[in-house]
Amino acid sequence: MIERLVVGLLVSMLFSVGGWWAGALAPSGALAALAVGIATIVGLSWPGALVLGTFFVTSSLLSRLARHNRVAAKGGRRDERQVLANGGVAALAGLSALWVEPVIAFGIFSAALSAATADTWGTEIGSRSRLTPVLLLSRRAVLPGESGGVTRLGTLGSLAGAVAVGMLSGTLAWLALDAARPVTLAAIVAAAGMAGSLADSLLGEKVQERRWCPACELPAEALVHDCGARTVHVGGRRRIDNDVVNLTCTAIGALVGSLAVLTM
Numbered sequence: 001m002i003e004r005l006v007v008g009l010l011v012s013m014l015f016s017v018g019g020w021w022a023g024a025l026a027p028s029g030a031l032a033a034l035a036v037g038i039a040t041i042v043g044l045s046w047p048g049a050l051v052l053g054t055f056f057v058t059s060s061l062l063s064r065l066a067r068h069n070r071v072a073a074k075g076g077r078r079d080e081r082q083v084l085a086n087g088g089v090a091a092l093a094g095l096s097a098l099w100v101e102p103v104i105a106f107g108i109f110s111a112a113l114s115a116a117t118a119d120t121w122g123t124e125i126g127s128r129s130r131l132t133p134v135l136l137l138s139r140r141a142v143l144p145g146e147s148g149g150v151t152r153l154g155t156l157g158s159l160a161g162a163v164a165v166g167m168l169s170g171t172l173a174w175l176a177l178d179a180a181r182p183v184t185l186a187a188i189v190a191a192a193g194m195a196g197s198l199a200d201s202l203l204g205e206k207v208q209e210r211r212w213c214p215a216c217e218l219p220a221e222a223l224v225h226d227c228g229a230r231t232v233h234v235g236g237r238r239r240i241d242n243d244v245v246n247l248t249c250t251a252i253g254a255l256v257g258s259l260a261v262l263t264m
Contacts, residue, residue: 004042011049012037015056024060025078032083036091043094044106047172052090054168055113055120058161059086062124085246086116089254103177103185104261110169110189111257112250114162115196119249121161122197126154135205136198146219147242148205162193181264188260196253203245209236 016034019025025033033056040048090112097105123145126133132141133149142149170186173179211220215229221242225231 001042004045005038008038008041008049009034011041015053019056019060022060023077024056024063025083026080028080029078029083032080033087036083036087039091040094040109043097044102044109045176047106047176048094048097048109050172051110051113051165051169052087055086055117055165058164059117059120059124062121065124081243082246085243086120086250087113088247089250090116093254103173103179104258106169106173106177107185107188107261107264108254108258110165110185111192111261112196112254114165114169114189114193114257115200115250115253116246117161117165118158118193118197118253119161119200119246122150122154122158125157125160126151129153136201137205143219147208147210147221147245148201148203150201158197159194162190162197165193166190184264185261188257188264192253192257192260195256196249199252200245200249203240203248204242207237207240208242208245209238209240210234 012034015037016025016030019033020027020030037049037052040052090109093105093109093112096108126149127144129144129151131151131153133144133146133151133154134141135148136150166186166189169189170179170182173185174182179185208221210233211222211231212218212234213220213225213227213229213231216225216227218225219234220231223231
């Protein structure tokens with residue numbers, strides 16, 4: 001236990017400082033990432049760290065390559081709310097390995113990160129689409145980056161992210177945790193990721209608060225737009241911002257994963 005705690009602290013510090021130095025994390029985000037990393041390694045050792053690292057590295061790289069859109073909530077540096085929204089549920093699932101069967105905890109942990117990965121990959125890859133995003137239910141066209149908007153390319157990106165985490169998780173569960181049905185676990189993790197991503201799009205369309213920048217005449221997600229003007233609330237539920245939706249997305253992924261893993 002003490003050994004894992006020390007290793008978790010050192011490895012997490014390396015990634016957190018590296019993320020801050022590379023411009024992927026704000027100082028508060030680096031501290032939150034440190035906590036998520038320590039919890040993951042204490043509970044799940046290197047298999048958990050590898051899945052978490054895969055999510056963080058690939059998401060950061062895709063964010064750098066994505067097309068800039070002025071609807072983005074907080075810019076490129078992730079703060080503590082963004083980090084915990086994407087990794088908080090997974091960290092709790094990872095810690096649960098101290099009390100429950102490690103394979104079960106790892107499956108739930110991976111399902112939460114699969115949802116976060118599917119959502120992030122879908123958003124970042126979808127930003128490269130030449131087609132106009134549309135809302136999932138109403139099919140109304142929206143601006144790139146606007147909450148709830150989906151494209152075919154973005155959906156394929158979500159699927160790729162969920163499958164990638166699923167395959168990695170299944171392989172690690174087989175190699176390190178002696179899982180009896182690693183292929184089934186991989187499929188569960190991938191399906192849970194897509195379920196979480198779908199929920200994210202639905203909540204983005206029907207529940208997430210919508211704001212408007214009067215200066216730029218553009219939809220926005222933050223209280224203050226990147227132009228410096230204060231935005232106004234024009235729809236959706238107040239305080240249900242992108243971070244709350246992302247947290248719900250990962251929680252749904254974990255829930256779907258837990259229901260499936262417990263019946264394996």
